[in-house]
Amino acid sequence: MGKVLYVYECAECRKRGEQRLDGDSHDGEASTCASCGAPVTLEWDGGVVLETPQTIAADAIARARERK
Numbered sequence: 001m002g003k004v005l006y007v008y009e010c011a012e013c014r015k016r017g018e019q020r021l022d023g024d025s026h027d028g029e030a031s032t033c034a035s036c037g038a039p040v041t042l043e044w045d046g047g048v049v050l051e052t053p054q055t056i057a058a059d060a061i062a063r064a065r066e067r068k
């Protein structure tokens with residue numbers, strides 16, 4: 001499982017931050033603003049996956065080829 005990018009916008013200081021967590025199940029989870037420490041809610045950033053394992057990448061390529 002690769003690292004998934006989550007973003008948040010702090011309601012206190014308006015900072016837009018990001019966190020990388022394992023897996024895509026952290027959407028809506030509470031976290032803490034890196035700037036002011038206020039509570040924030042993580043939002044899944046549209047499926048941006050970092051450090052994608054080779055097997056998943058190969059899988060995606062195979063599926064893309066099947067569509068053509």
Ligand SMILES: [Zn+2]
Pocket residue numbers: 010011012013014015033034035036037038
């Ligand atoms: Zn903040």
